[in-house]
Amino acid sequence: MALKTNRRRLLVAALFASSALCQAGDLLPEPRYAGITAGGSAAAITQIGSNNQTQVDQGGSDQRLAQVQIGNRNEALITQSGLKNMISAQQAGLSNVLEINQSGSYNQASTAQHGTNNLANVVQSGSYNQAFVGQYGQANQASVNQAGVSGTVSVTQYGNNMSANVTQR
Numbered sequence: 001m002a003l004k005t006n007r008r009r010l011l012v013a014a015l016f017a018s019s020a021l022c023q024a025g026d027l028l029p030e031p032r033y034a035g036i037t038a039g040g041s042a043a044a045i046t047q048i049g050s051n052n053q054t055q056v057d058q059g060g061s062d063q064r065l066a067q068v069q070i071g072n073r074n075e076a077l078i079t080q081s082g083l084k085n086m087i088s089a090q091q092a093g094l095s096n097v098l099e100i101n102q103s104g105s106y107n108q109a110s111t112a113q114h115g116t117n118n119l120a121n122v123v124q125s126g127s128y129n130q131a132f133v134g135q136y137g138q139a140n141q142a143s144v145n146q147a148g149v150s151g152t153v154s155v156t157q158y159g160n161n162m163s164a165n166v167t168q169r
Contacts, residue, residue: 049074060085071096082107082127093118104129115140124151137162
C-alpha cells in the first residue's frame with residue numbers, strides 16, 4: 001500500500017513539474033479556431049512576492065493592461081469593457097488593495113501604491129475619462145468615481161492615514 005502511495009506522489013510531482021515547464025508559446029494554432037480573433041487586447045501581469053492575487057476581466061477590443069505587484073499579500077481586481085481602455089497599475093509593499101472598473105471607450109487609469117495597507121478604488125464609466133492615483137505610505141485610501149466625457153482626476157497622497165474621495169458626473 002505504501003508503494004502505491006509513493007508512486008502516486010511521484011506521478012503527481014512529475015505532472016506538476018512538467019506542467020510548470022509548459023507555456024502558452026508552446027501551443028500550436030488549430031485551423032478550427034482560425035476565424036476567432038482576440039480583438040487586439042493585451043494584458044501583462046507580473047507578480048513578485050508571496051500571496052499576491054490578481055483578477056482581470058477584459059471585454060471589448062483593444063484593451064491594454066500592464067500590472068505589476070511586488071511584495072506580499074497585494075490584491076488587484078481589474079475589469080474593463082468597451083473599446084481601447086488602458087490601465088497601468090503597480091503595487092509594491094504589503095497588503096495593498098486596488099480595484100478598477102472601466103466601461104465605455106478610451107478611458108485611462110494609472111495607479112501606484114507603495115507602502116502598506118493602501119486602498120485605491122477607481123470606477124470610470126462613459127468615455128474619455130482619465131485618472132491617476134498615487135499613495136506612497138501606509139493606510140491611505142483613495143476613491144475616484146467618474147462618469148461622462150473627458151473627466152480628469154489626479155490624486156497623490158504621501159504619508160500615512162490619508163483619505164481622498166473624488167466624484168465627477
